[in-house]
Amino acid sequence: MADINIQNATLRITAGLPSQFPTQAVPQVALSGRSNVGKSSLINTLLNRKSLARVSSSPGKTITINFYDIDRKLFLVDMPGYGYAKRTPQEKERWSRLTDGYFTDNKNIDLLKLVVQLIDSRVGPTKDDEMMLNYLISMGIPYIVVATKIDKLNKTERAKSLASLAAHPLIGAETLIIPFSALKNEGRQELWRAILSHVQ
């Protein structure tokens, strides 16, 4: 991976407030998606780790933004998942304040180089996913789409899922869509290439 030592990865900051965001001049790549879509699993896959990022059996529990420091050269930013039905109105409010804070109340927003938008390949874009895509487009933030849990689909379903993502009105023809499986390690190299091409 170029000259980034992915062995040298730690959870540096767990931020519940914008004041806790890192101040280091290091590029950031954020992972966005609904709760349970596979964000933490994707981080572990990228870093060849079993459980650096906690994979949740109880989705949507923690509302923090987690900054993984990769060799002091890159922050992978695990955004809190959205769309978790059992959240209280107060928890939803916290989610909005923190997420919105990351994009709008963040002195280092220019360090955000890419958003990796995760979409469950079995479900396709939900209303919340569409809201997020709209938001990214309106903010002019570069993004790519990762179709998660692709191992759960057979060949026909997979082709259908990827085609419908590519045809989605909020996913431009030039947008990269990466089929991904944390279980099978599929898409890992392609995702690293995309990430590095945006941070270097």
Ligand SMILES: Nc1nc2c(ncn2[C@@H]2O[C@H](COP(=O)(O)OP(=O)(O)OP(=O)(O)O)[C@@H](O)[C@H]2O)c(=O)[nH]1
């Ligand atoms: N089959 C399969 N299961 C996956 C894959 N990625 C994640 N999962 C499972 O999906 C569930 C949720 O995964 P997480 O990585 O915790 O999802 P998350 O987006 O971080 O969830 P929150 O942190 O709650 O928002 C877990 O049971 C994972 O084992 C995948 O590629 N294939």
Ligand SMILES: [Mg+2]
């Ligand atoms: Mg997670």
